[in-house]
Amino acid sequence: MELKAATIGTSSAPGGMAPSTEIELAEYLSECHAHAVTLRVAGGATRSRPATTAETVLTTSMLDGIVAYEPGELTLIAKSGTPVETIERALAAEGQAFAFEPMDHRLLLGSTGTPTIGGMVAANVSGPRRVRAGACRDHLLGVRFVDGRGRIIKNGGRVMKNVTGMDLGKLLCGSYGALGVLTEIAIKTLPVAESQNTIAFGGISPREAVKIFSSALATPFEVSGAAFHDGTAWLRIEGLARQVDHRREKLSALFKGNDHVVLSDEESRLLWLSLRDLHHFTKGNDAVWRILVKPTDAPTVLEALKPFGGDASLDWGGGAIWYSGNLDAAGMLAYAPSGLATLVRPGPIVNVHVSPVEAPGVAALTAALRRTFDPAGILNPGLMVE
Numbered sequence: 001m002e003l004k005a006a007t008i009g010t011s012s013a014p015g016g017m018a019p020s021t022e023i024e025l026a027e028y029l030s031e032c033h034a035h036a037v038t039l040r041v042a043g044g045a046t047r048s049r050p051a052t053t054a055e056t057v058l059t060t061s062m063l064d065g066i067v068a069y070e071p072g073e074l075t076l077i078a079k080s081g082t083p084v085e086t087i088e089r090a091l092a093a094e095g096q097a098f099a100f101e102p103m104d105h106r107l108l109l110g111s112t113g114t115p116t117i118g119g120m121v122a123a124n125v126s127g128p129r130r131v132r133a134g135a136c137r138d139h140l141l142g143v144r145f146v147d148g149r150g151r152i153i154k155n156g157g158r159v160m161k162n163v164t165g166m167d168l169g170k171l172l173c174g175s176y177g178a179l180g181v182l183t184e185i186a187i188k189t190l191p192v193a194e195s196q197n198t199i200a201f202g203g204i205s206p207r208e209a210v211k212i213f214s215s216a217l218a219t220p221f222e223v224s225g226a227a228f229h230d231g232t233a234w235l236r237i238e239g240l241a242r243q244v245d246h247r248r249e250k251l252s253a254l255f256k257g258n259d260h261v262v263l264s265d266e267e268s269r270l271l272w273l274s275l276r277d278l279h280h281f282t283k284g285n286d287a288v289w290r291i292l293v294k295p296t297d298a299p300t301v302l303e304a305l306k307p308f309g310g311d312a313s314l315d316w317g318g319g320a321i322w323y324s325g326n327l328d329a330a331g332m333l334a335y336a337p338s339g340l341a342t343l344v345r346p347g348p349i350v351n352v353h354v355s356p357v358e359a360p361g362v363a364a365l366t367a368a369l370r371r372t373f374d375p376a377g378i379l380n381p382g383l384m385v386e
Contacts, residue, residue: 016042016057022144022152022183025063029181030150032056033376041177041380043081043119046112047105060118063183066090074189075141080118080182087117091189099190100136101127101272107282109345118182124174127276128225128236131217131316137173139188145172145180148374156186171369178380179373193238197248198225198268201233201260206314207299209233212255213317214295219254221247227275229313234263236272275315281324286310287347289332291321292340304335326350 019025032039039058063081070076071094078087084102091097102125104115119125121143126135133139142156145168155168172179201212209228216223216235225236237247248262263271274280281288293301295318302312302321310325321336326349332341343350370377 016040016059018059018062020062022063022146025060025181025183026146026150026152028058028150029146029148029378032378033149036376036378038378038381041122041181043116043122044083044113046115047109047119047123047125058181060116060181060183063118067184069094071096071189075186076189077184077186078117079184080116080121082117084115084117084120092192095192096189097192098136098139099129099133099188100139101129101133101276102136103127104277105344108278108288117185117187121173121182121185121187122175122177128227128272128315131226131319132222132224133190135173137170140169140173141186141188143169143172143182143186144184145182147180148376148379152183153180176380179369181379193224193240193244195241195244196236196238196265196268196272197244198237198263198271199235199248199251199255199260200263201235201255201258203231203259204233205231205299206302206312206318209314210295210298210318212258215254216251217317219251221250223251225272225275226317227272227313227315228318229275229280230311234271234275236268275313278313278322280313281311281322281345284324285347286324286326287343287350288345289321289323289325289327289336290342290344291323291332291336292319292342293321293336295319301336308335 017028019028031037038055040056042057042059044061045059060081063079065079065082066087067077067079069090074096076087076091088097102120105111106113106115121136121140124136140156142154144152144154146152153168172182201209204212206228212233212235213226217226221237222239223235224238225234227234235251237244237251239247252260252262278288291301295316298314298318298321305312305323305325305327308325308327308331310323310327312321312323314321326347327335328349329343
């Protein structure tokens with residue numbers, strides 16, 4: 001079997017395999033399964049974490065192209081190696097976008113390459129709008145993938161409808177390629193909001209910020225972003241211009257006891273782009289962690305981390321803590337017991353990938369899934385998160 005070679009922008013392997021068709025990929029994975037050849041699966045290699053025991057890099061970069069796009073149906077189908085930027089340009093031409101606002105990790109991680117839709121789905125990449133629109137997995141309509149045995153599997157469809165059976169798309173989304181290699185993705189799109197405003201509350205504590213978030217998100221005023229950093233909390237409102245004006249006025253009245261200012265459309269969009277990509281953590285080289293917690297627990301976790309220095313921000317209404325510092329893995333897991341801590345960027349002290357610690361029941365389920373889809377353990381060994 002002859003496969004096309006590709007140069008991979010990573011130090012974990014000198015080169016890699018890049019199948020150009022789903023059939024080639026299936027044949028290659030079947031051989032790897034038979035000979036127990038471990039693989040590091042990558043799309044654009046912009047956010048993937050090194051699987052140090054993998055023998056070969058497998059990239060989906062040559063599975064490229066938009067298969068179908070129906071703006072009127074709000075659906076798009078693309079091969080997994082299609083650059084996210086290519087898809088976003090096609091969506092923007094029709095006034096549409098991904099509602100879950102996927103983060104671009106390149107500036108934070110100092111990585112090169114081009115993010116792909118397969119990598120986005122495999123990592124369940126979701127931005128600030130997740131607090132209202134849901135995560136990437138919530139927008140999947142269907143997937144095609146090849147599992148660790150080399151079997152081609154199709155699940156879901158091309159439009160929203162009731163289906164029976166397990167939703168494998170949601171299972172693959174967030175598995176970091178550890179259950180199968182995505183080849184094609186069908187996903188929902190949504191119109192871009194006509195107008196956007198942000199209400200900014202300065203000079204407040206994390207506890208006060210979470211209180212504001214809890215109150216705002218409990219209203220019917222459709223807050224689409226709730227974030228905090230360096231003493232300032234932000235609430236975003238999006239929609240038609242008249243709707244945004246109305247909801248902003250209602251929220252301003254609700255928080256009339258808190259000093260706040262309003263950021264207009266352009267200023268608001270630039271702010272949330274910066275918050276989405278964690279620009280406030282890009283200048284240093286400390287480790288960056290994401291800790292998932294109940295929003296009401298976020299202030300307590302931040303207090304526990306405070307003696308160790310570093311910097312922190314909140315997103316998803318307090319449900320996601322982003323922490324930059326050099327607390328090691330054992331310390332992080334000890335001081336964030338109420339949530340799920342994942343290393344996003346290595347630092348001087350923590351310089352290898354650290355997966356979240358799973359409860360025994362969850363670990364058993366994870367192992368069973370791996371045995372079902374990848375019995376030889378060849379796909380991204382050591383990775384299975386979210």
